[in-house]
Amino acid sequence: MEKSQIIVTGATGSIGLAAVRSLLSKDLPVIMACRNLNKAKTQRDNLIKQFPHSEINILELDLNSLSSIKTFVDNIKNQGFKVDKLLNNAGIICRDFSVNEDGFETTVAVNYIGPLYLTKLMIPLMEEEFNIVNTVSVTRGVSKLDEHFFELDKKRFSQLGTYGKAKYALFLSSLTLSEKIKNGHVNLTDPGVVDSNMISMHRWFDPLADILFRPFCKTPEQGAIPAVNALLCKSTDNGQQTTDFVQNDVKLFSGNKSKVISKKHYDNPMRHWLWEETEKQLKVEN
Ligand SMILES: NC(=O)c1ccc[n+]([C@@H]2O[C@H](COP(=O)([O-])OP(=O)(O)OC[C@H]3O[C@@H](n4cnc5c(N)ncnc54)[C@H](OP(=O)(O)O)[C@@H]3O)[C@@H](O)[C@H]2O)c1
Numbered sequence: 001m002e003k004s005q006i007i008v009t010g011a012t013g014s015i016g017l018a019a020v021r022s023l024l025s026k027d028l029p030v031i032m033a034c035r036n037l038n039k040a041k042t043q044r045d046n047l048i049k050q051f052p053h054s055e056i057n058i059l060e061l062d063l064n065s066l067s068s069i070k071t072f073v074d075n076i077k078n079q080g081f082k083v084d085k086l087l088n089n090a091g092i093i094c095r096d097f098s099v100n101e102d103g104f105e106t107t108v109a110v111n112y113i114g115p116l117y118l119t120k121l122m123i124p125l126m127e128e129e130f131n132i133v134n135t136v137s138v139t140r141g142v143s144k145l146d147e148h149f150f151e152l153d154k155k156r157f158s159q160l161g162t163y164g165k166a167k168y169a170l171f172l173s174s175l176t177l178s179e180k181i182k183n184g185h186v187n188l189t190d191p192g193v194v195d196s197n198m199i200s201m202h203r204w205f206d207p208l209a210d211i212l213f214r215p216f217c218k219t220p221e222q223g224a225i226p227a228v229n230a231l232l233c234k235s236t237d238n239g240q241q242t243t244d245f246v247q248n249d250v251k252l253f254s255g256n257k258s259k260v261i262s263k264k265h266y267d268n269p270m271r272h273w274l275w276e277e278t279e280k281q282l283k284v285e286n
Pocket of ligand 1: 013016034035135136192193
């Protein structure tokens with residue numbers, strides 16, 4: 001029987017590629033969902049040298065464009081792929097304010113709107129007991145959402161502030177999504193601070209940070225561990241293997257551990273506003 005595929009978005013990035021490598025080492029087939037096909041093809045050639053019997057497909061996906069996301073999902077459907085796992089790993093920190101073709105600020109589009117829209121389109125195509133993993137960040141702890149979140153206001157934009165809000169929005173909407181689905185699971189991965197392109201701020205202090213900060217960051221392989229644990233529904237809580245999820249209990253995977261998200265986040269007054277506003281923005285039916 002044809003094997004179910006695992007979709008990894010941003011598979012050409014540091015953590016994404018490390019996650020792909022880890023999945024291939026377990027003999028699992030992967031779809032690299034990437035905006036840069038040439039980069040993906042070069043990486044696939046290298047991966048095949050390392051894992052000669054692996055199954056690696058590449059499909060184009062630009063999370064900054066709703067039509068690209070739609071085309072990606074159509075391709076999954078038309079090419080008859082069976083999928084049971086989706087790792088929403090791609091992300092971006094934009095230095096400057098910009099608005100995409102769909103009218104979303106780019107940081108919000110790539111880190112929040114895109115993964116959510118992709119997930120909503122993919123859910124009806126996925127196998128029973130599917131597993132969705134969304135990538136969040138430590139910045140969620142210091143980010144607060146308000147009703148200005150979708151407003152296109154350059155004055156409210158900041159490189160880390162807007163990124164933190166978009167990641168926190170993904171965190172909150174993952175809880176609501178989990179309540180709405182019946183035949184699958186939603187979980188979160190926090191890679192920690194990882195030595196990748198993403199932590200370049202494109203500012204004058206980057207060379208200093210490279211010397212003083214980067215050596216203390218996690219490697220991409222370490223950053224990918226919680227993502228792979230979450231995808232494979234396994235975690236090692238205090239050294240003990242947990243196997244089953246409790247329906248609707250979203251877990252946050254971090255390092256080699258996982259914990260259930262606490263009730264206070266479900267009680268966040270912005271959670272339902274965010275979900276409804278996102279539905280309106282995407283003009284999708286419940
Ligand atoms: N690095 C950290 O310290 C850290 C900490 C917390 C959370 N995270 C999260 O971990 C995830 C992976 O980050 P990373 O550190 O591996 O960063 P990275 O090396 O910069 O990789 C980011 C990946 O996202 C892809 N991407 C960017 N914009 C895209 C778009 N519009 N459509 C499709 N793909 C797009 C990139 O594609 P290209 O290869 O074409 O550029 C790349 O594959 C992100 O969600 C990030 O927010 C990272």
